[in-house]
Amino acid sequence: MIQHREPTPIGRVVATELKPATPHQFHFWTANETTIGIGAIVKVEGPRVGDQGPGRIVFGVVTDGFAYSDLATPLHDVVGAEGDPAKAAESPTVRQEIRLWTAAVLRQHPEEPLQPVPLGAVYVASDADVAQALRMDAYVAGAQPTGIPVGLYTAAGLEAPVYLDADFLLGPEAAHLNISGVSGLATKTSAVEFLLASIFQHFPAHKGRIAALCFNVKGPDLCFLDRPGPLDDADRRRYERLGLTPQPFARVRYYAPCKADGVNLNTLRTHPDLVGDVEPLVWGLAEVLDFAEVLLNRDDIDAKADAFIDFLSDRVLNKEFDDGFGGSHRVQSFADLDGLFRAIFDGLELSGRSDMWRTHHIATIRKVRNRLSNISTRCKGLVTDDGPSNDLPWGRFEDRTVYVVDVANVDPLGQDLVFARAVSKLREHLERRDLGVEAVVVFVDELNKYAPGDGPETYVRKMLLDISERGRYLGLVLFGAEQFRSQVHRRVVGNAGTTLFGRMDADELATPGYHVLSPAIKIKLATLPIGELMLRHPHFTQPIFVRFPRPAVLRGRDGVERFPPSADLPFEEAVVRQLVRLDRRIRPNQVKDLIAERRPDDVRRALAAVRRTRPDDALACFRRMLGVRVAPAAAPAREAVPPLNPISEEPY
Amino acid sequence: MAGSWVDAILAAGAVPASYVPDASAGRTDLEEFTGADLVEDAELRTRSVADARPLSPGAVGFLDGIEQWRVVGYGGVTPIVRGYVAAAVRRRGPDRRLRTGSELSRELAVTRLASLAAPVRRALETCGVDVVEFAAEDAGQPARAIQAARRELERARLALERALAERCLAGLGPDEWLVVDGVLSDSVALSAHPRAVGVIKSHGAQYFEGAELERALTLPAGHRTSVFEPRSRGARRAIYSWYLRFWPWEGNDLLYGLVRVEARAHPDTLARASALSAWLERERSPLSTPDARWDRLLYPIHDVETYLRSRAPRDLLSPPGSRLPRTGS
Numbered sequence A: 001m002i003q004h005r006e007p008t009p010i011g012r013v014v015a016t017e018l019k020p021a022t023p024h025q026f027h028f029w030t031a032n033e034t035t036i037g038i039g040a041i042v043k044v045e046g047p048r049v050g051d052q053g054p055g056r057i058v059f060g061v062v063t064d065g066f067a068y069s070d071l072a073t074p075l076h077d078v079v080g081a082e083g084d085p086a087k088a089a090e091s092p093t094v095r096q097e098i099r100l101w102t103a104a105v106l107r108q109h110p111e112e113p114l115q116p117v118p119l120g121a122v123y124v125a126s127d128a129d130v131a132q133a134l135r136m137d138a139y140v141a142g143a144q145p146t147g148i149p150v151g152l153y154t155a156a157g158l159e160a161p162v163y164l165d166a167d168f169l170l171g172p173e174a175a176h177l178n179i180s181g182v183s184g185l186a187t188k189t190s191a192v193e194f195l196l197a198s199i200f201q202h203f204p205a206h207k208g209r210i211a212a213l214c215f216n217v218k219g220p221d222l223c224f225l226d227r228p229g230p231l232d233d234a235d236r237r238r239y240e241r242l243g244l245t246p247q248p249f250a251r252v253r254y255y256a257p258c259k260a261d262g263v264n265l266n267t268l269r270t271h272p273d274l275v276g277d278v279e280p281l282v283w284g285l286a287e288v289l290d291f292a293e294v295l296l297n298r299d300d301i302d303a304k305a306d307a308f309i310d311f312l313s314d315r316v317l318n319k320e321f322d323d324g325f326g327g328s329h330r331v332q333s334f335a336d337l338d339g340l341f342r343a344i345f346d347g348l349e350l351s352g353r354s355d356m357w358r359t360h361h362i363a364t365i366r367k368v369r370n371r372l373s374n375i376s377t378r379c380k381g382l383v384t385d386d387g388p389s390n391d392l393p394w395g396r397f398e399d400r401t402v403y404v405v406d407v408a409n410v411d412p413l414g415q416d417l418v419f420a421r422a423v424s425k426l427r428e429h430l431e432r433r434d435l436g437v438e439a440v441v442v443f444v445d446e447l448n449k450y451a452p453g454d455g456p457e458t459y460v461r462k463m464l465l466d467i468s469e470r471g472r473y474l475g476l477v478l479f480g481a482e483q484f485r486s487q488v489h490r491r492v493v494g495n496a497g498t499t500l501f502g503r504m505d506a507d508e509l510a511t512p513g514y515h516v517l518s519p520a521i522k523i524k525l526a527t528l529p530i531g532e533l534m535l536r537h538p539h540f541t542q543p544i545f546v547r548f549p550r551p552a553v554l555r556g557r558d559g560v561e562r563f564p565p566s567a568d569l570p571f572e573e574a575v576v577r578q579l580v581r582l583d584r585r586i587r588p589n590q591v592k593d594l595i596a597e598r599r600p601d602d603v604r605r606a607l608a609a610v611r612r613t614r615p616d617d618a619l620a621c622f623r624r625m626l627g628v629r630v631a632p633a634a635a636p637a638r639e640a641v642p643p644l645n646p647i648s649e650e651p652y
Numbered sequence B: 001m002a003g004s005w006v007d008a009i010l011a012a013g014a015v016p017a018s019y020v021p022d023a024s025a026g027r028t029d030l031e032e033f034t035g036a037d038l039v040e041d042a043e044l045r046t047r048s049v050a051d052a053r054p055l056s057p058g059a060v061g062f063l064d065g066i067e068q069w070r071v072v073g074y075g076g077v078t079p080i081v082r083g084y085v086a087a088a089v090r091r092r093g094p095d096r097r098l099r100t101g102s103e104l105s106r107e108l109a110v111t112r113l114a115s116l117a118a119p120v121r122r123a124l125e126t127c128g129v130d131v132v133e134f135a136a137e138d139a140g141q142p143a144r145a146i147q148a149a150r151r152e153l154e155r156a157r158l159a160l161e162r163a164l165a166e167r168c169l170a171g172l173g174p175d176e177w178l179v180v181d182g183v184l185s186d187s188v189a190l191s192a193h194p195r196a197v198g199v200i201k202s203h204g205a206q207y208f209e210g211a212e213l214e215r216a217l218t219l220p221a222g223h224r225t226s227v228f229e230p231r232s233r234g235a236r237r238a239i240y241s242w243y244l245r246f247w248p249w250e251g252n253d254l255l256y257g258l259v260r261v262e263a264r265a266h267p268d269t270l271a272r273a274s275a276l277s278a279w280l281e282r283e284r285s286p287l288s289t290p291d292a293r294w295d296r297l298l299y300p301i302h303d304v305e306t307y308l309r310s311r312a313p314r315d316l317l318s319p320p321g322s323r324l325p326r327t328g329s
């Protein structure tokens, strides 16, 4: 028979007038050799009161530690050793010394009346104690559990799973996650990858379907999420302990804009074995005009430019339009639009009339034209001058699918445009409940670049603020990562219900945002080993340290070694490659013969049309399309995107 | 039962009191000239211990005791004192850390029963506390009575220490020594044991005069005197002794850093007096500060005292507050 042994206390709460126990903090001592350390969770059992059963129980997390001996002043150690440090170690007796710890209260039982921590015995917390201390008992068990494993609490020889509450990570109670820490050691990207996998496996059924939209902003970071990465036994054990299956993402859709040549993809996932499932992301004038605001920096956002852009989208785009100088235009592409602009300028000049055209000043028109032509040159490959677009599958998002949009190599202006359009579309569809899933996690790395604390107001920052503040009701959840939290807009980080910290930079820890952390916690953060994180979550009254396993996917860096990106193909080869992808029967020479002597623009246009129609006989279709000028897809009636709330001027 | 007898005597009519008289505790040496016979040299010499190889026992026990007391009541003008005595041996092994080996403690009431009113006396006799009486001639004057009570308490402490020392000696390992804070010569067992050492910090007794006294009291640091045998007085056993100086006294006081060592009266002691001295000198470190007697107090003895004080009844400590008249509850 197994003897059930009473646990032995590892410490005692002590309180003095100068260091009293309070309802939120206490001090205890342990033996000099102890398993306790900063971040360990302990349990205090107060003395029994009469025969009223067990006394007060308090859970706490160790936030600081002190060691000292009965040495009255350092000088006395010098005197005792006669000034010779080597001799100090020869003293026949070791002085009395203490290991004194400070702990912050996580939870008290009973919770009312709230009282100082009793001066009782201190025990190492067990698995069950950890669950109670972190109030996980309320959401991990029960009829509709909402626990999402985030990592293992490992201290004092114990390894206990820690769960986040889906209602507080992904809405509606609270939402959003922010992770910060230094490059390479903080494991920010890895932690998000791991957590997404955990969410996909544990998102509670009653909350419906969920997908993730990840912007790849750094090299090959997120390019191999569907490929397994190496895991060691320790990581496998951690997965098992967390109730997770270590496997790469089963459904990943990659999107990347083209390069300037319009046929090669602007991504590092171009290895022949993998490039097949990368969809080109191509937008035309209509898509861009919707978000033209993005293109104008703050100083530019004047009402006049805005009004002119609105005029273009409402009255000109896809309509028969009379320029007032006798010309008629049907504007469907950048090229068409430029035709209109030229007609306007020529018309005004010829007629020697005023500087006004239809209530719009010529300067405003020039400015808007500059911005628009700017984007079609700077983001060539994302924005087609002409021809059909290829976008994310709005309205057809699938459950447990990761949509990776690779903008790592895109001009910052283009990145802004991609963010703005993708997120606004998500918001619009989630509001109408027709996205295809009930919730979407949007992962934005390098948040300090897109939602900086200072600098001019940009559309992207405004939008990220908007998700942060209103997204949780919609199921639009922002996972953001950055090196320096202090450089990100306060309302973006402030609205993240869950916060993770990896290894932190000491200078960053010295900024005012961290003054609530004890010096010991700061030191721990500054030296945190790879794979460990400090975690704040609404249910936990204090930060908790957890260790998470390596994500089960191929690291970006390893991915590009295993699947080296292929060099850009010559135009013809690239066209062949794309067509063969659509129809394996096609032979390269057939295509080359067809496109010889044709204008690249016409080839691109035809290719895009084939891609869009996905015909049974791709080559025949391609031949047909080459023959005619392909019009852009008839734009559907423009759906009004609800305006973002104006940026509030309130100081925060 | 700690202190519950106090309630009983108060209920029986004793007037409550709470008073800790100023008194110096500590084992006192004799306070007069007694003389000594030299056993090592023809006349008292000083010897350096610098070259001696220090004894290094595998384990050492350190023994000390404490006494705490408080006047808790008066029957008429006769004080009733609550006393607490305790002694412990803390043992040091190869890991250089001190751990409690064994300890004894005792709570007692000190008074003169015959001077108390019958109900108070009966209460004291029936409540189970050890009662120790001081002499009838000391009972009349409260000041004398309190001094007498203190002496009784000291006697009780010495007895406790002796009992503990003897018990400890019985179990002493072959490579284990016992260092006692105070004299060995009042115990048969201690004074005869080959591995017991007494370290005496107070120097009431004078064993020398004239030039020899001067040589003893101006002993340089790191030196010892010749071994001598104090002339026995009363119940004291034969013992060998010598002075040893831990720290230079110049600039301080004659007695600064000066201890007297006692060990068995035996030729072996003579042979290893320097080795023993060198060992004790090493025990200067770590310093036993903040104790005011740190120049003579060995750290392990200080540690035993700290240990005992931390375990003494809380209500016997001097009240931190003032002695303003009591109000309310």
Ligand SMILES: Nc1ncnc2c1ncn2[C@@H]1O[C@H](COP(=O)(O)OP(=O)(O)OP(=O)(O)O)[C@@H](O)[C@H]1O
Pocket: A181, A182, A183, A184, A185, A186, A187, A188, A189, A190, A191, A218, A483, A502, A530, A531, A532, A548, A549, A550, A551, A555
């Ligand atoms: N759980 C883990 N255990 C051990 N090593 C890990 C773990 N997670 C990630 N790593 C390793 O840590 C390294 C850094 O990870 P990652 O790229 O996620 O950091 P990062 O904080 O996103 O860095 P950067 O700021 O440069 O983007 C990688 O080499 C990865 O393999």
Ligand SMILES: [Mg+2]
Pocket: A188, A189, A190, A221, A445
């Ligand atoms: Mg990263």
